Amino acid sequence: MAKQTVAIIGLGYVGLPLACLCARRNFKVYGFDIDEAIVKATNSGKSHIADASLVKNVKALKGKIIATTDAQKAISNADVVVVCVPTPIDENKLPDLKPLESACRSIAQHLHKGQLIIIESTIYPGTVREIVKPILEKSGLISEKDFYLAHCPERIDPGNKKWVLESIPRVLGGLGGKGTKIAEKFYNSILKSEILVLSSIECAEAVKVVENTFRDVNIAFVNELAKSFDRLGIDVLEVIKGASTKPFGYMPFYPGPGVGGHCISVDPYYLIERAKQKGFEHEFLMLARKINDSMAGHVVLLAESALQKSDKTLQNSNIALLGLAYKANVDDMRESPALHILQLLKSKGASPKIFDPHIMEKSNCASIDAAIKNADCIILATHHKEFVSALTAQKLKSMGVKAVIDARNCLDKSAITAKGIIYKGIGH
Ligand SMILES: NC(=O)c1ccc[n+]([C@@H]2O[C@H](COP(=O)([O-])OP(=O)(O)OC[C@H]3O[C@@H](n4cnc5c(N)ncnc54)[C@H](O)[C@@H]3O)[C@@H](O)[C@H]2O)c1
Numbered sequence: 381m382a383k384q385t386v387a388i389i390g391l392g393y394v395g396l397p398l399a400c401l402c403a404r405r406n407f408k409v410y411g412f413d414i415d416e417a418i419v420k421a422t423n424s425g426k427s428h429i430a431d432a433s434l435v436k437n438v439k440a441l442k443g444k445i446i447a448t449t450d451a452q453k454a455i456s457n458a459d460v461v462v463v464c465v466p467t468p469i470d471e472n473k474l475p476d477l478k479p480l481e482s483a484c485r486s487i488a489q490h491l492h493k494g495q496l497i498i499i500e501s502t503i504y505p506g507t508v509r510e511i512v513k514p515i516l517e518k519s520g521l522i523s524e525k526d527f528y529l530a531h532c533p534e535r536i537d538p539g540n541k542k543w544v545l546e547s548i549p550r551v552l553g554g555l556g557g558k559g560t561k562i563a564e565k566f567y568n569s570i571l572k573s574e575i576l577v578l579s580s581i582e583c584a585e586a587v588k589v590v591e592n593t594f595r596d597v598n599i600a601f602v603n604e605l606a607k608s609f610d611r612l613g614i615d616v617l618e619v620i621k622g623a624s625t626k627p628f629g630y631m632p633f634y635p636g637p638g639v640g641g642h643c644i645s646v647d648p649y650y651l652i653e654r655a656k657q658k659g660f661e662h663e664f665l666m667l668a669r670k671i672n673d674s675m676a677g678h679v680v681l682l683a684e685s686a687l688q689k690s691d692k693t694l695q696n697s698n699i700a701l702l703g704l705a706y707k708a709n710v711d712d713m714r715e716s717p718a719l720h721i722l723q724l725l726k727s728k729g730a731s732p733k734i735f736d737p738h739i740m741e742k743s744n745c746a747s748i749d750a751a752i753k754n755a756d757c758i759i760l761a762t763h764h765k766e767f768v769s770a771l772t773a774q775k776l777k778s779m780g781v782k783a784v785i786d787a788r789n790c791l792d793k794s795a796i797t798a799k800g801i802i803y804k805g806i807g808h
Pocket residue numbers: 389390391392393394395412413414415418464465466467479480482483486500501502503533534535536537538642643
């Protein structure tokens with residue numbers, strides 16, 4: 381496969397690392413994106429995503445990824461086209477396939493015989509056959525005769541140093557045998573990991589939504605336990621620690637302020653909606669979504685009850701919200717629980733100080749100290765390493781902090797309470 385041409389459609393968290401990997405493996409790489417700023421940054425060797433290895437790679441590969449807003453330039457020369465565009469939900473929490481459909485229309489205009497089109501975006505079972513294929517066939521070319529279609533869901537975990545793009549095992553499904561074989565060869569030429577070929581493209585589509593739904597329901601389970609064990613006076617973290625000593629049949633998940641990111645809080649809706657179209661109601665999955673979405677409100681309630689102890693309310697208190705990103709050590713705010721907490725705080729009349737060292741443009745304080753000084757209550761929404769190392773009991777005391785809501789259960793509860801500071805974790 382070496383020296384073939386690959387076009388990556390969508391240069392985001394998924395597409396940009398893939399473009400880098402293909403360039404490192406000596407493919408000629410085009411990156412097509414509708415965002416001019418991303419195209420410009422990539423061509424000048426700058427990663428628009430603040431991830432250390434991406435920053436290094438995009439710089440080193442300057443000139444080797446030809447980013448463009450011109451679909452024809454990217455697609456008409458490519459042997460393999462990999463689609464990495466967003467698949468979000470709309471305001472009614474329904475799958476929004478507009479970016480995918482639009483990307484497919486761009487491909488259809490420049491599709492040529494022999495091309496392999498791979499969808500890496502997360503989609504529900506049936507999307508490639510029922511939505512992608514008809515759009516591409518508007519070109520006049522026939523799938524599995526003139527061009528090939530496959531799906532290989534991306535599993536990248538931004539910020540994870542152990543499991544990186546090339547080492548994460550993958551699953552693959554194609555609409556036909558020949559296309560599946562070409563796709564398998566393509567991934568074997570760029571990845572070092574196992575590629576499991578499934579018997580149908582629908583199975584491959586289902587894998588990704590199932591993986592993320594698995595996380596969502598298990599997190600909902602511990603979040604519900606956290607609320608229940610609060611009433612029972614039991615520390616859920618200790619229970620999880622105990623249960624984790626069982627070497628089989630148990631896997632630890634941890635409670636928190638809810639789930640965010642472009643995947644876990646979104647993908648279950650893809651499965652829920654697809655099953656609904658076919659007459660099945662995923663009650664369990666809907667409940668998990670509801671429980672996880674309720675956690676931001678739970679965090680705000682904890683803050684209100686901590687303030688009540690000193691006869692204060694959210695309106696007349698000095699509140700600090702630490703962290704906006706949906707997970708530690710990244711700058712990604714998509715679907716972040718911190719944003720829901722912020723919205724609730726504001727709706728209840730609070731004017732919090734906000735600080736996230738990874739998202740300074742949305743912070744209204746320049747440092748941790750500026751945010752927490754004399755705070756009646758701090759809410760730790762994201763466990764960035766900067767917060768975990770800085771927020772010692774000593775520091776909190778010296779800054780005059782009265783209460784801590786540790787929505788990530790990552791601070792030293794006993795040391796903090798020993799200083800006379802109110803501490804409340806999630807079920808801890
Ligand atoms: N972010 C993750 O950690 C992750 C992990 C695994 C899978 N996924 C899935 O991968 C897909 C992409 O996610 P992402 O996080 O990279 O999204 P992203 O928003 O970071 O990047 C998508 C890029 O596609 C571009 N784009 C949008 N519409 C386009 C179009 N019609 N033509 C060309 N470019 C277009 C956008 O400008 C953007 O740069 C989604 O389906 C997501 O669920 C994401």
